[in-house]
Amino acid sequence: xxxxxxxxxxxxxxxxxxxxxxxxxxxxxxxxxxxxxxxxxxxxxxxxxxxxxxxxxxxxxxxxxxxxxxxxxxxxxxxxxxxxxxxxxxxxxxxxxxxxxxxxxxxxxxxxxxxxxxxxxxxxxxxxxxxxxxxxxxxxxxxxxxxxxxxxxxxxxxxxxxxxxxxxxxxxxxxxxxxxxxxxxx
Numbered sequence: 001x002x003x004x005x006x007x008x009x010x011x012x013x014x015x016x017x018x019x020x021x022x023x024x025x026x027x028x029x030x031x032x033x034x035x036x037x038x039x040x041x042x043x044x045x046x047x048x049x050x051x052x053x054x055x056x057x058x059x060x061x062x063x064x065x066x067x068x069x070x071x072x073x074x075x076x077x078x079x080x081x082x083x084x085x086x087x088x089x090x091x092x093x094x095x096x097x098x099x100x101x102x103x104x105x106x107x108x109x110x111x112x113x114x115x116x117x118x119x120x121x122x123x124x125x126x127x128x129x130x131x132x133x134x135x136x137x138x139x140x141x142x143x144x145x146x147x148x149x150x151x152x153x154x155x156x157x158x159x160x161x162x163x164x165x166x167x168x169x170x171x172x173x174x175x176x177x178x179x180x181x182x183x184x185x186x
Contacts, residue, residue, distance in 0.1 A: 002167070003163045003164070003166050003167030004163070004164050004167035004168060005167075006160075006163055007159075007160045007161065007162070007163030007164035007165075007166075007167060008160065008164060009160070010156050010157070010159055010160030010163060011156075011157055011160035011161060011164070012160075013156060013160075014153045014154070014156035014157035014160060015157070017032075017153040017156070018150070018153045018154075018157075021146070021150060021153065025145065025146060029087050029145060030083050030087075033079055033083045033086050033087060033090075034080070034083070036079060037076050037079040037080045038076075040072050040073075040075055040076035040079065041073065041076040041077075041080075043069075043072050044069045044070070044071075044072035044073030044074075044075075044076055045069065045073065046069070047065045047066070047068050047069030047072060048065070048066055048069030048070065048073070049069075050065045050069075051063065051064070051065030051066035051067075051068075051069060052066065087145065088140050088141070091136060091140040091141075091144035091145055092136070092137055092140055092144070094136065094144070095133045095134075095136030095137040095140065095144060096133070096137065098129050098132060098133035098136065099129070099130060099133035099134070099137070101126075101129055102125075102126045102127065102128070102129030102130035102132075102133060103126065103130065104126070105122050105123070105125055105126030105129060106122070106123050106126035106127060106130070107126075108122050108126075109121075109122030109123035109126060110123065132147070
């Protein structure tokens with residue numbers, strides 16, 4: 001039941017983000033950055049509180065929590081203070097990640113002993129990822145911003161649909177994989 005509820009929330013949020021992205025693209029991105037900043041602010045405060053409290057057993061753990069909390073708190077303040085630079089940085093980071101993923105797919109498609117169809121798909125998807133990553137890195141504001149927000153919203157939509165279907169079937173997320181793998185050995 002919980003998977004259905006959270007899946008429905010994820011689907012609803014993704015549809016709202018996609019609609020707002022079409023209507024107000026800049027405001028949508030700034031809102032996402034603001035929420036991310038608030039989450040980091042809460043995490044930073046929580047880390048500092050754990051470090052200061054006696055919940056941490058060793059001195060090293062306490063100091064690590066405090067330093068980590070201060071670093072996350074600083075990141076949160078930076079995100080709130082400079083949302084445009086944050087957006088550009090996130091977009092370029094996503095472009096670099098997509099580039100690395102594309103290169104890995106092409107290498108995997110060339111080097112692995114897999115059927116020709118999957119080999120072609122790996123190489124094709126990898127090449128497409130490389131081209132899109134260059135477009136994102138070259139023009140992060142016009143191309144990368146819309147693509148990144150759209151991809152995040154679509155990913156949220158797909159995850160939400162998956163959660164709803166798993167909840168409706170009554171299986172836990174990893175349970176169907178173990179059922180499939182067990183049926184191979186019997």
